[in-house]
Amino acid sequence: MAAQISWQLATVSAIREETPTVRSFTLGLPGWQGHRPGQHVDLRLTSEDGYSVERSYSIASEPERSGEVDITVERINGGEVSPFLHEVVVPGDRLEVRGPIGGYFVWEAALGGPLLLVAGGSGVVPLMAMARHRARSAMTVPARLLFSSRTFDEIIYAEELDRLAAAGDGFEVIHTLTRQQPPGWTGFTRRIDEAMLAEALEPLGPATRAYACGPTALVEVVANGLVRLGLPPDRIRTERFGPTGT
């Protein structure tokens, strides 16, 4: 719980495009002590004149991968850090990283389930670490990801989520596309609300542990909705990203 953390130099070993505006970066950290799904790292960029800026990024990868972590970053127009990461950083570059940080918004297999993960946009990142960890832990306790994206092309980790849902180990994904849907779409087409939460929660039951992450407004709706649906508040954990989503 009270872990020592200091700035380390990470080497970017791989960059992967998840969607047209979202990229994942694999950061090699030889001295990395490991992390728990849901935790984040702080990234610090320092320019030649000494000006520095820090941002927090949730760790996307599972702790079972040692010596490196993935972060997934949405490019924010006018942002100070994400455009640099997207347009300038290449494999081999070094970045200052601190972490892992977070003793509250974490889930490990030992905590058990059932598990309800609710994500808005890039809020899916820490929940993906949980889902990947769950898959590696060979857990079969039911888990559902309720995932809100604007359009089909903007669904982060789309193929991997399909694979996880097809694994037959009790993991399901429910998508909602709020702005535009492809032809033939039969899924949800509106913002997450209490009725949708009720549907997602129903087969999981009252012992569910819920994690909600994304823009503050979405997280508020989810947390309040789950409480009204009868989930004990101490089984609902939230990570608000603020209005910008990162």
Place this chain on the structure above:
Amino acid sequence: MDERQQRLTEMREDPAVDLVLDGSAIGGLLANLFGADVTGMPGQCASCQTVHVIGSMRVYTRGPGIVVRCPSCTEVVLRVVETPSGTMLDMRGVAALRFARR
């Protein structure tokens, strides 16, 4: 008005929502002060006596400093203000913190 603009406008108009974050958003900042990650540390609110882990407290970053509020009673638990000579951590809203034994 696009969706995000609309959302921002709605949030600005609703004083209750504000731009609230969770305690983990200042995890790094608090780690600088405490020398360790304290987001998992239980803290007792001086106003209502409820214990919450710091990571679950409500963080407000608009304004001259950072304000951390109790999720139960919404009273201020912590204030963080940067001054020219250092960082002031106002803890009058904390009754107690629990440090785990090592």
